[in-house]
Amino acid sequence: MNFLPSFLVLVCGVLCCNGAFSGLNFKGVPASFFQGEGPFVDTFITIKNGSLKGKVGSTIGNYKMYSFLSIPYAKAPIGNLRFKAPEPFEDAWGNQTRDATALPPSCPQFSPAISASNEDCLFLNVYSTKDPAVDAPSDLPVMVFIHGGGFTGGESTYYSGAKLLVNGGVVVILHYRLGALGFLSTNDEVSPGNYGLKDMVQALRWVQENVASFGGNPKNVTVFGESAGGAASIFMLVSPLAKGLFNKVIAQSGSALSEWALDRKPFEASQHLADLVGCPNRTSTEIVTCLRTVPWETLVEVAKKKEDDAYAKLDLGLGFVTPTIEPKLPGAFITEDPLTLLNEGEIADVPVILGATLHEGSYVLGLLYRAYLGPDGRVNDTQWMRNDLIPSLLSVFGVSELSGAGAISETTALAYMPGSTRENFTEIMPNLVDMMGVFFMKASTLKTADILSRRLSSVYLYSVEEFSKNTMWVWLFRGEDSPPINPGITHADDLMYIFPMPVIPSPTDTAFSKIMSGMWSNFAFTGNPTPSPSEQYPTWPKYTVKDQQYMRLNITSRVDVSYHSSWTPRGFVAH
Structure with a gap:
């Protein structure tokens, strides 16, 4: 079996194609669950386009929350506007009052939950x-x-301000173009790409022009996101298009330095997509001209079905779904590698929080188990893991034989699989969870923190370590045989502490939710997550390469040093 391309399809098909969050299947859960507590009554507001009718509900703490949904911030990206940067929505609706009480449609994607x-x-x-x-x-x-x-x-359905607004404020949740419609690039002026990221920039411009009408301060804007949203938040730091549009950043479980966050062969991907839908694919112009005529449903279906054949030709097997480095043209989002831009480029000196959950890798391991370890009888084959899995992972991250892959592979195996003859998946599982977390999330997070701490005044690093029986694992693998893996504190578990989720929280869940959402709110107000230290909010020191202090976030949060020590098996806490 050609393991590498297939494995990349699996991992990137979830982290970068189906999406770590689209993997959370909330189908059947009423959208109203995520949108605060009723009863709701009408409320009205006027912005530059006209009057909006919204609704008044309550936050989790029973404070009034005024919601205005489905507000257009850009023109519909259809027809000739497909594969183009967003154009601002400037139409007025005159004497009409626009209904802003219903959630908007999601952007096209392949997901059973949408x-x-x-x-x-x-x-x-x-x-x-x-x-x-x-x-x-x-x-x-x-x-x-x-x-x-x-x-x-x-999509926006899963989020609201119902938890984050207990201390007051304004929360904005945006849609942006996804997949081929959001990131197709011919690597030239015909379709330079990064439309999804440019949508985010346009939304931030809308905030600057309109948020004061909702009580918000356009000079105190925090951009925050999770997973791909975390990566996008770091991208905003280095893009000239986003300059001056925000004042703080929170990146949860994602970085622009994550290998899965960048497509390095965009034109090949565009050619392949064109071929799959029957479009000519020799030149950029004929590719884009034809693809503009293809129904979006077809593009989504084809992107889902291309499988190993398409992925095997591309770095990480991603293909027309992720940000890319654009040619040096007017209106470009980025024109150099994010690593170069973070190290040498012009970046805004704004406070930054970044981090990950303790067991990010359990989700990736669950996918690996379901697709390969179980069906191929590799569950207890630690020899295969050492000889095939680890070298394949290193190849994903650009470590070749010429750059010492053999030695690095052996070192990695010794760190995460001591005792090569052990043939017990249960015993080796915590090590594999940690290893996957390092490769796909934690290493890039720490590298980003190291770079930013040298260039910015205030950088805060964290690890979410509050275990809950209400883990998002249940929703990640909903409707399927759940792999026999202890998820620990898995990818996306942090979301339930800052947004309403379809769980019945334990008293500890509720208490930690107040702590984490309180820290995020404090940061939005002041740029410091713990401006008034207390037992619940111990002083969170700034991260520096020298001191390496970070916050271990849980019900009894405490400061620790050496974030990378949690990468080893001893960092895994069984529950």
């Missing part, structure tokens, strides 16, 4: 604690959330 998609999807939702009808103008902090989903999945 039922209502439309290419006309560039909308955002605004949640505020300010009553637009009676409150005087205010300067509440603004938090703009970028959802995860590997740049090809996710």
